[in-house]
Amino acid sequence: MQQKIIEIIAEIKEEPGLLQTLDGASDLTLDAALDSLQIINFILRIEEEFDVEVDFDTFDLEHLKSIERFSSYVAGLAV
Numbered sequence: 001m002q003q004k005i006i007e008i009i010a011e012i013k014e015e016p017g018l019l020q021t022l023d024g025a026s027d028l029t030l031d032a033a034l035d036s037l038q039i040i041n042f043i044l045r046i047e048e049e050f051d052v053e054v055d056f057d058t059f060d061l062e063h064l065k066s067i068e069r070f071s072s073y074v075a076g077l078a079v
């Protein structure tokens with residue numbers, strides 16, 4: 001799941017080099033440098049890709065502190 005998340009980030013950022021530089025510990029706002037609009041697009045893509053629904057009312061920005069943390073969050077939604 002983490003690799004697919006990295007692929008989605010690289011696609012949204014239009015930066016293929018991110019495929020080599022991002023890993024599970026990468027922060028989505030600092031290391032991937034996703035801005036607010038890109039974060040919304042990213043979450044919409046995640047919902048589509050993993051067939052989950054993110055509740056923006058309860059979503060915690062802490063989930064964006066690492067790709068690994070975000071992957072765990074998405075995995076929890078899929079249950």
